Amino acid sequence: MTAAAPPRRTGPVRSEGVRLAILEATARQFAARGYDHLTIEGIAAEAAVGKQTIYRWWGSKSALVAECLVEGMLLPHRLAPPDTGDIRADLTAWVDAVLTLLAEPQGETLLRSIIAAAAENADIGRRIRESLAGSESIVGRLEASIGTAPNLTPGAPFEELSETLVGAIVLRALSRAPREPGDAARIVAAVLGPA
Amino acid sequence: MTAAAPPRRTGPVRSEGVRLAILEATARQFAARGYDHLTIEGIAAEAAVGKQTIYRWWGSKSALVAECLVEGMLLPHRLAPPDTGDIRADLTAWVDAVLTLLAEPQGETLLRSIIAAAAENADIGRRIRESLAGSESIVGRLEASIGTAPNLTPGAPFEELSETLVGAIVLRALSRAPREPGDAARIVAAVLGPA
Amino acid sequence: MTAAAPPRRTGPVRSEGVRLAILEATARQFAARGYDHLTIEGIAAEAAVGKQTIYRWWGSKSALVAECLVEGMLLPHRLAPPDTGDIRADLTAWVDAVLTLLAEPQGETLLRSIIAAAAENADIGRRIRESLAGSESIVGRLEASIGTAPNLTPGAPFEELSETLVGAIVLRALSRAPREPGDAARIVAAVLGPA
Amino acid sequence: MTAAAPPRRTGPVRSEGVRLAILEATARQFAARGYDHLTIEGIAAEAAVGKQTIYRWWGSKSALVAECLVEGMLLPHRLAPPDTGDIRADLTAWVDAVLTLLAEPQGETLLRSIIAAAAENADIGRRIRESLAGSESIVGRLEASIGTAPNLTPGAPFEELSETLVGAIVLRALSRAPREPGDAARIVAAVLGPA
DNA sequence: AACTAAGCGAGACGGTACGTCAAGTCTTAGG
DNA sequence: CCTAAGACTTGACGTACCGTCTCGCTTAGTT
Known part of the structure; x- marks a missing residue:
């Protein structure tokens, strides 16, 4: 049997x-x-x-x-901020790179499409936050840079700082604000506090 | 003639x-x-x-x-920040109100739908920025409050500060982050600097 | 009053x-x-x-x-049979002229459109019969030619003879039969009897 | 290969x-x-x-x-002429049946609709001729009856005779001629020649 | 001369049906 | 049992015309 x-x-x-x-x-x-x-x-x-x-x-x-x-098939992988030790310079370079991507037609389509997808699908929403503001990239960098900028004090709301930074970019993408010189620096200054 | x-x-x-x-x-x-x-x-x-x-x-x-x-038919009109003279309290109350709206199903649908619409249509994108961050509401309030918070110094990037604030909320809406106590205060702290 | x-x-x-x-x-x-x-x-x-x-x-x-x-704005006016005294020749010439008109694209459209209109509207139906088989044109001619063809006997059904002639043409228009030499003569022979 | x-x-x-x-x-x-x-x-x-x-x-x-x-879904199948050996009687009965059908409202709608359809579509046009005047029905019958009526001589234009018969009926349908006693007999007489 | 009515051009409106596109489900046959 | 192909129902798209209904002229008789 x-x-x-x-x-x-x-x-x-x-x-x-x-x-x-x-x-x-x-x-x-x-x-x-x-x-x-x-x-x-x-x-x-x-x-x-x-x-x-x-x-x-x-x-x-x-x-x-x-x-x-x-699977990383949508976003170019170069989108992580560089790491030179100077957090302000690094973030400024990164924001600038993203704004540059946004200024090209296909980059704009891409980012806005991801936003549209996120608006429609909760999973994508969660993923976009992880992928843009994941601890390994921005939040962690901010925490590691305590003391180097006015807003980076011990106990500062690092999560929220990261969110404001990414959020400002998302809002730019949505609002089609024309790009102007110094944009990246000003956005970073708004997040980190005055230089 | x-x-x-x-x-x-x-x-x-x-x-x-x-x-x-x-x-x-x-x-x-x-x-x-x-x-x-x-x-x-x-x-x-x-x-x-x-x-x-x-x-x-x-x-x-x-x-x-x-x-x-x-025509103002989509957003409830109560969405302007209060004005008690205390900018931090006012913005915190406003952010809290928006997050509360976002916690209700129909409010969430509404905001995410506006985001989706903005992603698709340039006009809506421009309008959303004007209507959320218009000078009469947030940028102006920040400028009028110079000196009352660490980041509100003369020459601070008020436009960008306003964008980070609104952007953080948009990102919240997209990412479906669960709401937690103190969220509003932390977001405002990220924008204005530590209390 | x-x-x-x-x-x-x-x-x-x-x-x-x-x-x-x-x-x-x-x-x-x-x-x-x-x-x-x-x-x-x-x-x-x-x-x-x-x-x-x-x-x-x-x-x-x-x-x-x-x-x-x-008002006569639809049909070319040349559509009355000639009158040479020879009824068979006259009708053959007329049928031939109509078949020729029918062989041109716009003539075909025209005739079939009139048929379609007649199928839809009773007035047009009545009118088409009057205008194609009106007493002044064909019935009268047949009656005036008694004795000149086998079927044109005293007491013959002239109305119906006229109808068969016109009807054969209408059927041709509907059925898109390709035109062949001698068609007109054969149709007339069918109506008047053998030569 | x-x-x-x-x-x-x-x-x-x-x-x-x-x-x-x-x-x-x-x-x-x-x-x-x-x-x-x-x-x-x-x-x-x-x-x-x-x-x-x-x-x-x-x-x-x-x-x-x-x-x-x-597929034969539009026309009642009883529409073939009977076959008693007397061609004149058979055709008269058939024409009478068709005129009777034509006198009923739905029969009239049906026939005129088929005409309208034929006027619009070449295929339907070709089909209507085959189906109404197909060799198995009328042309063949005429050929088989040579000698029994004045017009049915050897070498007579049987195709065209058939067309005049069917055409007369089509014209009746289009022209809404009121039905009168003896119509069928007169139409057949017009086609076959005097009795 | 002022005062009615049309007639007329234009065209907005509520509808019906068109022919097309894509969605998501189901069916068949090959591997 | 996975797959490619694709037929099927559903439902929305954007367009074309329908026939009705204002509008604001212009014109032709009254009064």
Whole structure:
């Protein structure tokens, strides 16, 4: 007498190649057309995949985008602030880089699309905060720089400082404020206090 | 020498009642269902209006929403900070009020919908900044309070301070950060400097 | 006791120029685009006339077309059979002329449009019969030619003979039968009997 | 050397049930409301089918009607002439039956709608001729009856004789001529020659 | 001459249907 | 049993015209 058979596991297993093809197609379409104007059918066609294969593994367009984000397929990776030891200079350089990205059409589309996706999907919202303000990047840097700027005192609200910095950039993206010289420095000054 | 006659204007004139009915229907649907899930057909039906009448005067869903915003039909008007003379207390109360609004489901839908609309439509983006950070509300208040907080020095970047404040709130809305006691105070502290 | 006064008749009187402009625009559009694809708005625009002016005087698209027909603005006037005294030759020439008209694209559109209009509007139906088979043209000619063809006997059903002739042409127009040499002669032979 | 593989054909196949539901709905609406006043949306609703499913397979309203016609869903099948051996009696009975059908409101709608459809769509035009004057019905009968009527001589234009007969009926339908006793006999006499 | 009525151009309005797009579900066949 | 293909229902899109309804002229009779 044999033990009950375990649930027989036959047939092919999920194809990693297919998964990647879908995510890459999503990323391409996302960058090219923005979050709205993404279509499942377009992604399926570009990935040479059946629609059902997408629906089987992701529940919605935004889940797809969220996974792209997690995989780092949407944002250029150069977006971490440099680390020269001078927190003000580092943040200023970083803000400036982001504002520069924002000044290019495809960068603008990209950032605003991520914002739109975040507005629609809670997961993406949570992820964007982690990915932009994650402890390894900004909050941690601020904590490590106590004493080097007026606002960086022991017990300062580092989380919130980080949020104001990123928030100011998000607001810029939304409001389409024209870029002006010194913007990055002024934003950093607003967060760290006067130089 | 006479001026050229303006093109003779005959025929019925645009109906203000219809215009208002459409905007009100838009505002109701916007609050009830969010920016995506707005449909022109739904608005037309609720306003008891032909679709063409909407398309005649507005080119897109977002233009409709933008006009609603300008007319003040989307945001509760209580959203201006109080003015007791104590800038820190005033801003804290205001931030707290906004976070409270954000904690209610319909308030959250409303704010995130506005963000989504702004991400899609440049006009709305510009308007949201004016309406949230307009000189009469926050920037002006900061300038009028020079000397009462560490960051409010002569020559401080008041515009950017205002942006960081509003941006932090926008980021909160996007990231769905759970609300915690003292949030408002910490955000204001991040902007104004330590108490 | 006097009769009630008739409704006082003041104001400008119906403009004949406007009436003609509308009918001409109708005829042009009818020939150019066919009966379906006629639009009141298109006619109004082409005639530089308000829509209401059309609706004031005609109740429907088909009434408009019917009046065009009555005014002879739709059919080329050359469509009466010649009269050389030889009924068979005359009818054959006439049928041939109509089939020739039918072989040109605009002639085909025209005839089929009239058929479509007749199918929709009783007035037009009646008119088409009068205008194509009116006593002055075919029935009369048949009656006047008694004895010159096998079927033209005293007491023959001249009305019906005329109908079969015209009907065969209508059927040709509907069925898009390709034209072949001798068609006209055969049709006439079918109606008049063998030569 | 092998032939190129044909494009692999997978996926669900066209649903015959859906096709029939659409054609039946079309036939019902056609009979009930006439050719104009047919709407794709109405058919889709009655067939409980998406509009897109109709547009996927038929390019136009008239293509739909043409297919109905081919499937024999529009015309009552009793419309073939009887066959007693007496061609004059048979045709007279048939014409009489058609004129009777034409005297009922729904029969009139039906016939005129088919004419309207034929005027708009070439396929329908061709089909109506085949279906009304197909060789198995009238032309063949005439040929088989050579010698039994004045016009039925060897070498007579049987095609055209058939056309004049059917054409006369079509013209009747278009012209709304009131029906009178003896009409059928006179029409047949016009075609076959005097009795 | 002032005072009515139309007639008329223009065009806003509530609707209906159009033909298209994409969504998400379901079905078939190949591997 | 995963997958590509794609048929299916649903629902919204934006457009074209419909027929009705004001508007603000202009014009032709009264009074």
